[in-house]
Amino acid sequence: MLPERVISHADFRRHAKRRLPHVLFDYVDGGAYDELTMERNRAGLTHMLLRQRVLCDMSSVRMETRLAGVDATMPVVLAPVGFAGMLARRGEVQAARAAQAAGVPFTLSTVGICAAEEVTNAVEPPWMQLYMIRDRAFMRDLLQRTWALGSRQLVFTVDLPAPGARYRDVRSGMSAQQNWRGSLRRAIDGLAHSGWLLDVYMSGRPHSFGNLAGAGIDMSSFATAWGWMRANFDASVSWPDVAFVRQNWPGAILLKGILDVEDARMAVDAGVDGIVVSNHGGRQLDGVRSSIEALPPIADAVDGRLDVLMDGGIVSGLDILKALANGARGCMLGRAWAFALAAGGEEGVSRMLSRIRDELRLAMIMTGCKDVRTAGRHLIDCKALGHAHL
Numbered sequence: 240m241l242p243e244r245v246i247s248h249a250d251f252r253r254h255a256k257r258r259l260p261h262v263l264f265d266y267v268d269g270g271a272y273d274e275l276t277m278e279r280n281r282a283g284l285t286h287m288l289l290r291q292r293v294l295c296d297m298s299s300v301r302m303e304t305r306l307a308g309v310d311a312t313m314p315v316v317l318a319p320v321g322f323a324g325m326l327a328r329r330g331e332v333q334a335a336r337a338a339q340a341a342g343v344p345f346t347l348s349t350v351g352i353c354a355a356e357e358v359t360n361a362v363e364p365p366w367m368q369l370y371m372i373r374d375r376a377f378m379r380d381l382l383q384r385t386w387a388l389g390s391r392q393l394v395f396t397v398d399l400p401a402p403g404a405r406y407r408d409v410r411s412g413m414s415a416q417q418n419w420r421g422s423l424r425r426a427i428d429g430l431a432h433s434g435w436l437l438d439v440y441m442s443g444r445p446h447s448f449g450n451l452a453g454a455g456i457d458m459s460s461f462a463t464a465w466g467w468m469r470a471n472f473d474a475s476v477s478w479p480d481v482a483f484v485r486q487n488w489p490g491a492i493l494l495k496g497i498l499d500v501e502d503a504r505m506a507v508d509a510g511v512d513g514i515v516v517s518n519h520g521g522r523q524l525d526g527v528r529s530s531i532e533a534l535p536p537i538a539d540a541v542d543g544r545l546d547v548l549m550d551g552g553i554v555s556g557l558d559i560l561k562a563l564a565n566g567a568r569g570c571m572l573g574r575a576w577a578f579a580l581a582a583g584g585e586e587g588v589s590r591m592l593s594r595i596r597d598e599l600r601l602a603m604i605m606t607g608c609k610d611v612r613t614a615g616r617h618l619i620d621c622k623a624l625g626h627a628h629l
């Protein structure tokens with residue numbers, strides 16, 4: 240049971256930290272290099288101020304919207320999170336159940352522990368996320384498999400031609416082979432987290448990348464799995480591959496990891512249905528813009544010709560309203576659901592989503608925003624101190 244007092248993102252993070260072995264907590268919590276962009280994602284949102292408006296008759300507030308052609312009860316999507324099945328037993332299924340109950344889409348990572356088949360047995364077909372892997376025949380099969388299962392939204396992640404330099408993962412042994420000392424430290428760490436050990440390590444198997452079964456991955460340790468990713472993620476990925484994906488996916492395609500106006504324009508020209516303005520939660524190139532900084536010029540350039548989603552640092556309903564006000568149609572949540580899952584499984588993700596919904600509703604009421612689809616820059620207090628750095 241998740242204690243009642245676990246409410247805010249900080250609470251979930253703290254609870255997850257207690258429950259998870261350090262290697263997994265750092266994997267979720269960390270970013271690339273010095274984690275400057277990761278911090279900037281949060282700072283950009285926390286420094287942005289909303290305008291408080293009063294006497295607007297806020298007796299009715301509309302949060303429902305459509306994202307990439309599907310109805311959602313609020314402008315939220317659970318972002319793809321690799322290895323989520325290591326955070327809680329069959330974690331992707333638990334999170335997808337919570338998302339479905341809340342009426343928001345769940346995105347299944349290519350490198351999820353649970354396969355699309357397992358998720359689809361439990362809930363409606365998820366949005367599918369794709370990393371470009373060298374073996375194009377395998378890619379084609381994966382697309383056909385998930386299409387046949389009923390998925391219709393494909394999130395093609397384009398900001399990971401190669402895995403980023405995440406030093407916490409190197410130190411912890413998540414992404415690099417350890418000597419015997421490191422392995423012993425890791426084993427003791429696992430034993431010290433008995434709740435996780437019983438729930439996930441002992442009863443949550445198999446711990447392989449379900450969607451990549453048959454791709455010849457050695458999953459005997461995190462380091463060998465990362466080694467496979469480094470060797471097989473395709474750094475040659477380029478715009479013609481978007482056409483390749485289009486040929487093999489008749490449904491909606493969203494390019495995830497757009498941070499530059501020029502790339503956003505090219506996405507429009509490529510005919511995709513949406514983009515996710517994202518720097519991968521600060522896990523790829525450190526020292527680039529925060530997502531909230533990148534969003535307004537991209538939204539202007541795209542000018543409604545495709546759906547603009549945004550992620551990076553979103554942990555509350557207030558953050559969501561700020562993103563909508565700056566031109567996003569919806570937001571993806573990454574660490575917010577990963578920590579909620581680690582802290583309390585399906586119940587944790589459900590509680591987090593219900594808190595986010597309450598926060599968004601209250602933020603709309605307090606800013607005089609009656610409909611998420613009409614949120615705009617008029618909601619932002621541009622003149623206040625603290626906005627200047629954006």
Ligand SMILES: Cc1cc2nc3c(=O)[nH]c(=O)nc-3n(C[C@H](O)[C@H](O)[C@H](O)COP(=O)(O)O)c2cc1C
Nearest residue numbers: 267318319320321348396519520550551552573574
């Ligand atoms: C632990 C973790 C694993 C992730 N795995 C994936 C993945 O498999 N595919 C992907 O496209 N993005 C992945 N991401 C990036 C998220 O989809 C999302 O872009 C990012 O988490 C947003 O930032 P936030 O965590 O601050 O919300 C991952 C992020 C985290 C934190």
